[in-house]
Amino acid sequence: MATLRKRNGKWQVQVRRHGFPVQSKSFVSKADATEWARTIERLHDRQELGPDRKTLKAITLSDLVTRYRDEVVPRKKGSAIETILLNRFLRYTICQKTLYELSTADFAAFRDQRLKEPKLRSDKPITPKSLKRELSPLSHMFRHALVEWEIPLRNPLEGLKLKVTDNKRERRLRSGELERLLEATKNGKNRLVAPIILFALETAMRRGEILSIQFRHVDFERRSLVIPESKSGYSRVIPLTARAVAMLAAFRTEDVPEAAFRPSQSQP
Template sequence: MASIQKRNGSYRARIKRVGQTTLSKTFDSRLEAQRWAKFTQAQLTLSLHEETKSPSGDGISFEEAAQSYIKNHSIHKKIVRCETSRLNILIKRWTGLTVTQVDKKAVLVLRDELLKKGRSGETVNHYFNTISKLFQMLNDEWDLEIANPIKGIKRMPPSQGRTKRVNLELEALLLSGCEQLSLPLLRSIIEFAIQTGMRRGELMGLTWADIDLPNHKAYLHQTKNGEPRQVPLTSQAIGILETFTKDEEKVFPMGMDALRSQFGRLKEHIKGQWNGIGTNPFDDLRFHDLRHEALSRLSDLGLNVIELSHISGHRTLGMLKRYTHPSHEAILRKISNG
């Protein structure tokens, strides 16, 4: 039975056969695909069709395939930056290899090395998904008869998530560190992150056109899950915004690289100021922990999961649960007052 599929401006004709390999070919127009399918089916009926082996991909480098995937697929995704970064890492790793040489063994070695470096199960799965999509392109669009190296490899189980809280003491050290290092913009970004629970990319992409001061809300058009949302602004968040002169289009005129650099510098500076008991909390502190803290504080205030998801943009309760960690004191207050 023949079918025609439109994929990225081209048309792929497929003829499925019981007990035999599926025949397929890609064309620039639907009419050409239909003509090929009709002609090939007639040949099959009359037993005149000559089997031809699909190209194996022996002469195609992994770099060539990956660059094509970036150009034709990654560029259209919300996760373009992350996926492109992963593919560039894989290009560097497998430079000189053909796509047929990137087999299951190569993927398993990649997995083990990522885990040895301390990468999370989610990170490993992101690599698996990227590789799988690339080989799907080779099969579906390039008509290569090549095995997907991810097939049969189990995905990594989800991690338990981080439970780190940036309490008032740690927040105070972060803010005072900004003062000591003369980083006033970074201080405002940290304060605003804790007040709103926005992701780093959402913060740095925020423009004054997105801010509705009279109604205390910010509009986020580009989000991780692709769905725009509104974030309520607390009086503290409004107070932070009112300290700016609005001379720039961006609310926080700082690039991502500068933010990473300054936050890393801040962490190193205040690590030596920690004199508490146990592990230094700034050793593994991430900027993303500010989002965790913001949502956990909102949970402490009594917001329910629907209200929290409205602010955070999480689609599922499972993901939201991993981001909110109510304090013992907040839980104790609720059960004591009940």
């Protein structure tokens, strides 16, 4: 915000922006002072002026991650997983750095260290693709801090290189695997695990989509199911087979007869 005042025959102007040092200058004419103030404000808007060192030196990466975890993450769909990831990240020494000291090189060192460690909740080494997913909340955190909290920083993850290999695969159950899978569910306490597995095979729906099904989104006559918000963020309509409709009808009445969920002859 610019402030103008006339003093000793000259126009003095100050431009203040949270997180940036105060810019001030004196002019003979008010028009020149106003134009200079507008120029400085445009430079601020384009982030072409350096941030206030004092502001960034007062905030550590740990402070930023903790605030993001406590204020923003609880409102997100994947809050439970993101909280676990952020809590783990807070244990690394990089979080002791101030935002003024933090650079892409620091995250490159963290990347190299993390790639030597196992996945979360696994003994297998983490892959670049998995690490990219772990860093995604942090990248969003930096953007949020700049826009919503007006902390004048740049995202140090933007220049970080991660060689990600597309290792997606198409896998179908082999002969006998479905029977062994269903047999294993008998050792569990939840009797719905087996029906959900068969429903997933019948519809190719994701686990989260199946668990969030609401019967008001099911059209039994037209044999279709609406997913209001899929993984991509958009809604989609899933056509249902007669067998899938029968399964949903059984769930709807809270009566899950064994016969309704036996593997069909068409299943591998």
